[in-house]
Amino acid sequence: MTGKEFFSVRTVADALAGFRPGHRTAVEVVSLFDALHRVPAEEVRAPTALPGFAKSTVDGFAVRAADTYGASDGLPSYLDLLGAVRMGAAPEVAVRSGGAVAMPTGGVLPDGADAVVMVEYTAETMPGTIEVTRPVAPGGGLVRADEDVAAGAPLVAAGRPLRAPDLGMLAAAGVTSVAVHARPRVAIISTGDEVVPPSTVDLAAGQVRDATASALAGLVVDAGGAPVIAGIVGDEPGALKDRLTEVLADADLVVVSAGSSVGARDETAGAVAAVGSVWCHGLAIKPGKPTLLADCGGIPLLGLPGNPLSALVVFGQVGVPLLWRLSGCETPPPAPSTRARLARDLASAAGRLDVVQVRLRDGVAEPVFGPSALLSVLTRADGYLVVPEPATGLDAGSDVEVILYR
Known part of the structure; x- marks a missing residue:
């Protein structure tokens, strides 16, 4: 490992707090x-x-609450039935002392009433008269005209x-x-002489189909962005710089999936440095240490590791928050999660964020291990857990939060 490869390693927490290009979408x-x-x-x-008028929340009778005080099954209150309120229409009758008006749920409260007694606590003993067997307090069975939201209040x-x-x-x-x-436009550039389009039928020795760009595009859409597949750039000197110059003119975020070799990563760092200011080259995260962040005239650039697993993990931890920030949202909405019991010990290093893929079975989180070049590690996982930067590991049986894949 050379000093050129990792010259300003930062923690993920530092990256999220300190890397703040000023660009926002239109x-x-x-x-x-x-x-x-x-x-x-x-x-x-x-x-x-809102709702704009006082209305009933129950089927029943609009009354003056005081007329129901002391009512019981043994000693009901008797009230004159004065009329009824129709849905979607203003009341044509008011409530007076000793009277009641039949109400549907959602009906407009008539003048003079301050409560609605539920129909279950009433009975029509004779035509034009109802008995009430349960008292109701003022405000019972209704909502005020401004109870949902007051005029001028934030919606x-x-x-x-x-x-x-x-x-x-x-x-x-x-x-x-x-x-x-606007949805952030995310230009996704793949690099490396070994990378070929997914449509390639027959692979030559050493060639790999570009799986990372398609997966990144899915993550971008899931986070509310608009992916722009900017193609594959070979390792020849100057090619990546030229492509970056092109896409920066019309992108809100540029993502570069770098080659896996040290030379390819150095070429990426050099090209990025030629078009912007490198904020860090190296994150204290596993997997995904060879990550690059740069500010290109206010447009953020995220240089990802070449291995698909590492690239997708880093984009989830750093790229997704960046996308939301570009959209004007400083605090991304939380991903769905669940609590589970860790099936085995997990070792870690203090100062490094470890992202561990897991399968869930009957409330137990079983880690899924494998080389970072294998996408199957992700496809077999139900979600992931994070070993925080200060920790040196997690013990088997620990209660952990698992972030679920949707």
């Missing part, structure tokens, strides 16, 4: 039907209160990806479009 306006998981560029506030925050309930809240408020950050 802002565009999209309809709610295209807004799921997009990141709002600005806060959206409610133009009016959705800037910088947090929109979820399905957010879209429903916007629609309820009459907001049918929202300004969001």
Whole structure:
């Protein structure tokens, strides 16, 4: 290993906290039907209160709560039935003392009422009269006109990806479009004389089909980005620099899958240094130490190891947070996870983040080991666990968090 190969090794925590190119994607306006998981560029506030009117949350009768105090099965309160409220229409009758109005769930509360008693606690003893066998407090059985959200209150925050309930809240408020950050364009460059397109039918000795680019494109889509496959660049001097210059003009993030040899990695580092400022060359992560981060005029560049497993692990730990940040989201949404019991001891080194693939069986996490050149290590795994940087390992039987693959 030469000093040229790893000249500024950083921890993953340092990379996530300190590598902060200023570029953000442009802002565009999209309809709610295209807004799921997009990141709002600005806060959206409610133009009016929601639901906008006091309404019943139960089938029953609108009453004055005081008229029900002391009511019981043995001593019910008797109230005059004054009329009924129809769904989708304003009440045509008000509630007076000693009276009640029949209510459907969601109906507009009539004037004079301050509660709705559930139909289960009533009975119509004679035409025009109901008895109430259970008291109701003021506000019971209804929601206020501004109980969902007050006029002018935030509906959705800037910088947090929109979820399905957010879209429903916007629609309820009459907001049918929202300004969001554009999906980051991620240029994916593969390098190496040995790498050939996946469509290659017959491989010559030493050749490998480009599996990493397709897998990276899937991770980009999963994180809300738009992958751009920028092709394969051979190891001839100057070729990668020329390709980087081309793609940087129209990319929000550039990802380079470097060759596996020391010479290929050095060629990548030199090409990147010619078009930007290298922030680190080497991350304290296993697998994936030969990782490069650079700022190319505000556009981040991520140089990945050549081995597919290492490349995909590093992109998940560093590339995905970068993608979300480019979209205006500083805190990526958490991935689905579960708790499990570790099946065996795991050794680690203090100061290094270890990402371990695991299979899950009946609440037990069984590590999946194999060379970082093998994609099957990932395809056999249900998820992964992380041995944190300060730790020197995990003991068998430890309770661990497993990040699940979707």
